[in-house]
Amino acid sequence: GENVEQHPSTLSVQEGDSAVIKCTYSDSASNYFPWYKQELGKRPQLIIDIRSNVGEKKDQRIAVTLNKTAKHFSLHITETQPEDSAVYFCAASITGNQFYFGTGTSLTVIP
């Protein structure tokens, strides 16, 4: 089955700096890659997603890039703010029925 690896497991950045989280996947058939944000004690929420026919997608300070050849995708957060502090999960799916998640990245934005 699909295997998703996520790095780094923890990340600390100064407020205003950029943060980058990377994920790799094993199954070249995967074609949908969502990113979820989970704040402490809260449920995961979708922040951005990308499909395999697109190389990059942006939404304000958040962007996701996809390299199908290398089978990796990344989350980019610019101008980080303290409220960006959370655990971020990447995921991959082939059919939209089964989702394989990474182990999460705990992001801390230092004011």
Next chain:
Amino acid sequence: GAGVSQSPSNKVTEKGKDVELRCDPISGHTALYWYRQSLGQGLEFLIYFQGNSAPDKSGLPSDRFSAERTGGSVSTLTIQRTQQEDSAVYLCASSSVGGFYEQYFGPGTRLTVT
């Protein structure tokens, strides 16, 4: 409107007992997912329902785990003869049609097996 709800929020059970976890999806959502989140781990996919049907049950960790969904709405995840390694947060999510659409997560059930 109401979001995804799960009950109980916390469950402590003795090893060997059976437990039943409940998920109420957002009204009208046809797709429903169960995940397990162990401490410091990602979300482990367990099972997916489209309507009342679960096309693929291969994500369930063992035959002690089963799930059903009735009326295209409420779902229950049952764990028989619980083991300590079953201790985790069990999350349910629903999606309007499934596939490549946003999943809305419930608050989870924290299961502790003593």
